[in-house]
Amino acid sequence: MDMSGAPGTGERLVVIGGDAAGMSAASQARRLRGPEELEIVAFERGHFTSYSACGIPYWVGGDVPERDLLVARTPEEHRARGIDLRLRTEVTDIDVAGGRVRARDVDSGAESWTSYDRLVIATGARPVRPGLPGMDAPGVHGVQTLDDGQALLDTLARARGRRAVVVGAGYIGVEMAEALINRGYEVTVVNRGREPMSTLDPDMGRLVHEAMRGMGITMVNDTEVTGLRTGGDGRVRAVVTRDAEYPADVVVLGIGVRPETSLAAAAGLPLGDHGGLLTDRAMRVRGHENIWAGGDCVEVLDLVSGQQRYMPLGTHANKHGQVIGANAGGGYATFPGVVGTAVSKVCDLEIARTGLREKDARRAGLRFVTVTVESTSRAGYYPGASPMTVKMLAEQRTGRLLGVQIVGREGAGKRVDVAAVALTAGLTVERMTALDLGYAPPFSPVWDPVLVAARKAAGAVEQQR
Amino acid sequence: MDMSGAPGTGERLVVIGGDAAGMSAASQARRLRGPEELEIVAFERGHFTSYSACGIPYWVGGDVPERDLLVARTPEEHRARGIDLRLRTEVTDIDVAGGRVRARDVDSGAESWTSYDRLVIATGARPVRPGLPGMDAPGVHGVQTLDDGQALLDTLARARGRRAVVVGAGYIGVEMAEALINRGYEVTVVNRGREPMSTLDPDMGRLVHEAMRGMGITMVNDTEVTGLRTGGDGRVRAVVTRDAEYPADVVVLGIGVRPETSLAAAAGLPLGDHGGLLTDRAMRVRGHENIWAGGDCVEVLDLVSGQQRYMPLGTHANKHGQVIGANAGGGYATFPGVVGTAVSKVCDLEIARTGLREKDARRAGLRFVTVTVESTSRAGYYPGASPMTVKMLAEQRTGRLLGVQIVGREGAGKRVDVAAVALTAGLTVERMTALDLGYAPPFSPVWDPVLVAARKAAGAVEQQR
Incomplete structure (x- = not known):
């Protein structure tokens, strides 16, 4: 991380939103700059900071016995690190020209303006x-x-x-x-x-x-x-x-959710087709040198289609926060974009996807082949081997991997990560057939399900030629 | 696969060795060429074909109830596919100049010569x-x-x-x-x-x-x-x-095992420093247009170090067999090399590695940083989250990933696949910090353990600059 270009003494960083993206940004900036160099003020309208919204279903379902386990870092912990965190305080206006935000105490209704040198917008999403x-x-x-x-x-x-x-x-x-x-x-x-x-x-x-x-x-x-x-x-x-x-x-x-960008829109900041803020690779709001945005309120670049996409996920929010904090703290980091990976489960069924679905590929103007294979999580003879279906899309002619979807039981979901890295690297399905993936009977068939799909996809690409 | 250059009518392919590499090659060649175009003769000195040697510990331990479950394809199944399989028949000589092999019936001791147009050597390994x-x-x-x-x-x-x-x-x-x-x-x-x-x-x-x-x-x-x-x-x-x-x-x-290459050595075929046969990317024995070799008797290219390596594993043997069968059957396929992935377990401990260890990197003339992190298999608050240690090596200056080692419990082992693909693609640890890996609390912390290691490694690379 480049430490040159450090903010001058006495500058103030204001963060709007106290969850993953906002507080990761604040924490990372604080790691790079002490309180004497950079004052950090964070506004959060709720009662909590830095919690795992993704964990809520498991708390409701009883797998996670209490709420506080979902809180990665409490307000007190943030304050102990020198972040001036203001809970139950909602930002109601961003005055870009004046470099200030107006905030209202949710309980008392009292309002006041706070000026900023650098601003982070992490207002998250609102449910439909x-x-x-x-x-x-x-x-x-x-x-x-x-x-x-x-x-x-x-x-x-x-x-x-x-x-x-x-x-x-x-x-x-x-x-x-x-x-x-x-x-x-x-x-x-x-x-x-x-x-x-x-x-x-x-x-x-x-x-x-x-x-x-x-x-x-x-x-x-x-x-x-x-x-x-x-x-x-x-x-x-x-x-x-x-x-x-x-x-x-x-x-x-x-x-589902939509980007919470009403504040940003009112301030005239640039929004994309999905209603999210538009940023550059350093997560800087387009056209604004000293404003960054991240988490569920931004759109991201889909590296597979080359198009903007809305993908609200805690894992991206945390990465955005790190990148923003590095840049706002005077260092350098970038968020290159996403390939659209998501994994979830319902009881013992694991569901995973990455890259483009058929309709995404069509929308992006791509022609493709698609294959679906059945395989197992472990060697077929090993106890606990469970069936798994893998669907794979590859571009015609080039054979570039475009997307993978997996539905199966234990051991199915995280297999999508192999495809996520392959998408990031732009591998062809032909190249994927020779990937050196971990094999032992308790972990995989001798041909991993992803390799089985890649072989079939490579054959399909060849046939289209 | 390129179907031009098909073998002429009445050619004979001889395969030495009836396990993974040999019989995969035979099967793949048969898929491409019917019996009227290509006769296939396979010699195997033992009683079995195409079995999972990697499964033997689980059969001995009782997880796999019977031996026959380890046999992927029986001699009868191979024969039904038009492969002239000769069990209990050991090849004792390869006459390269004459294009023939001498084989001995293990039980009767009778010997005879069989001529070949194309030859596959898949003699496997012998235990030390x-x-x-x-x-x-x-x-x-x-x-x-x-x-x-x-x-x-x-x-x-x-x-x-x-x-x-x-x-x-x-x-x-x-x-x-x-x-x-x-x-x-x-x-x-x-x-x-x-x-x-x-x-x-x-x-x-x-x-x-x-x-x-x-x-x-x-x-x-x-x-x-x-x-x-x-x-x-x-x-x-x-x-x-x-x-x-x-x-x-x-x-x-x-x-441990060594390449079983005594036959090949006696025939004057080229062996490497590890005693394995040397092949090109099409798995053709160097300098021999019509002889291929694969499986535990060959050396492979290590894509990370650029050096030859001996890596006897069923997963490679199967891939080699596919590639050989495609080429020997008149098509085209290549095996680009390995990155050195292996995964194993002892009771509930999962052990995985890919790429270079510290001493491998030194031997390859690479300077590197190394980091080790502790993380968990799932979100810390989710039931079953288990600790995991990830060690990562990255090249100085370039930051290129060089290797990953993981020791943990359930969910640790196959995480190495992410690193295996990253090594294949030559990703830097900085780029890896933004990998879009699957996240949900039952599957991963919000920062996957591999990402945590990548972040720390990227920091270490930066500090060395």
Whole structure:
């Protein structure tokens, strides 16, 4: 990291948002610059800092016994490191020309301006909430924040029945289905798409659908929620669709999130087609020398398609924070972009994807071949070997790997990492067939499932020639 | 695969060796060319074809209930595919100038010559057997072949005591230690090296040592076996070293293997410094247009050091076989080389390595930094998160990844694959810090252990600048 270009004495770095990206940035900047060189002020409108939102389903489901385990670093720990953290304080305005932000104390309503030399925007995402009747009724929950998780747990503790409806079948939806099953609920998932997990192609989503059905989850696909029915006490009673009603003692919304960029938009900062802030490789907001942004409020470069993409994930937020903190602290680091890796599970089913789906590839103007293979997690004769389906897309002519999707049991999910690195490096499927992956019977068949797929894909590329 | 240059009608391909490399080559060639175009004759001196030698420890240990599960393809299956397979037939001479091999029926002793147009040498490896007193006594076993495994199981069934000594602490040694523990034996491992697993640096081998001790295995390091003591019945009674005697009802040798290239050497074919056959990228024996070699009898190119290396592993043998079969069948394929990935386990300890150890890097003339980090397999708060140590080597100045070693529990071993692909692609540790690896709490901390190591290594490279 280049330490030249250090900020002058007495400069102030202001951070908006106290979760992964914001506080990683603050911490990294503090590591590079002591308090005498750089004052750091961080505003967070909630009660918590640096927590794992991705862990909420496991806390709700009971795998994680208490909330505080999800907090990587408390406000007190940040303050002890010399960060002036202001909780329950919401930034309401960014005055770019004046180099200042206006913040309001959430409890007292008092407002004041704070000037900055360098600014970090890490305002995160807001959950999609369709404006339907009953959407705000008691018993209807998002799972975006720790406060949301606590509210849902309170509802579960009080609920009289054991029927849960999850709206949405993306990764939050399926993880919450697992959590509710673990809590002893009968779970119905209502999903707008053709199959669950729209981050997969439908043929792979179909495997998830079948596995969820096998777990006793009722999957309702191709179905739009039209409203929620409430009872006399105002609490939710059912999820209503055009054709049916699904009784519910609790409803969990997992419909997805959008970048929280209303502040940035009002300040005239550049947003992309997905509504996220646009940055350069140093995570600097385009056209603004002293403003950085990262985490769930930015768009990222998809290295496979070359297009901008919205990919809100804690792992990216942490990386962004590191990069921002290095740069805002006077060093140098970059975030090259993503290849679109995601892994999740529902009970013992592991679901992973990286790179482009068929429709992504088409949208990017790429022609491709696609292959699907069945293999096993370990040597077929070794105890615990479980079946796994691997789908692979490769570009026609060049044979470049474009994407991989995996559905299987134990040992399936993290295999996608091999493809993630191959995508990063631009490997062809032909080159992948000779990858020197770890082999021993308890870990893999002699041809790893990813290699089996690569061989078949290389054959398909060849046939297209 | 290029189908031009097909062999003419009535040509004969002769394969020496009926295990992974040889029979993969035969099968792949058969896939490309029917029997009317290419006759395929394969000689195998043993009883079996295409079996998983890597699975023998798990069969001996009882995880795999029967021998036949280790056979991927039987002689009958090969014959049904039009391969003229001659079991219990040992090739005793290769007449390169005459284009023929001499083979002897092991049972009858009858010999005959068979001519070839194309030849595949897949003679495998032979176990190292120090010429020490008692080494051939009953109760002393190698575990190289299915016949070896059966003989060991017979000894275990008859053994009166429950004391086992394993000589050698490489991957076969530690896997056999696990197998014998599973069989209820008290296990002592006598090891010439400073620590077990000399494929790791000693600091990482130390972790394996400590874990094995924790499993109740007696590890004796830095110790040369000087002989075996036998009893009045001729059976082994103890393993003798300079300083001590270790009582043994059974002794398992896991000292390593050497390329079985005596035939090739006698025929004047080119061997490398490690005693293995030298080939080009198409696995063609150097200087010989119509002879290929693969599997445990060849040396391979180490892509990280640029040097030749001996790396006998079933996964390479299978790849070699595919490449040879494609080329010998008139197509085109190459084996680019290895990065030196290996993964193994002893009970619940997972051990993985790829790329160069410190001494390999020094030998290759590379200057490097090394870092070691502790992390966990899953998010720290998620049930089953287990500790993992990752060591990483990166080249000074360039920051290119040179090697990774991992010791941990469930979820540790296959993480090495990320490093294997990164080595293949020549990624720097700085670039690796931004790798888009799969993250969700049940699968990984938000910073995957490999990323944590990469960050630390990138910092160390920077500091050396």
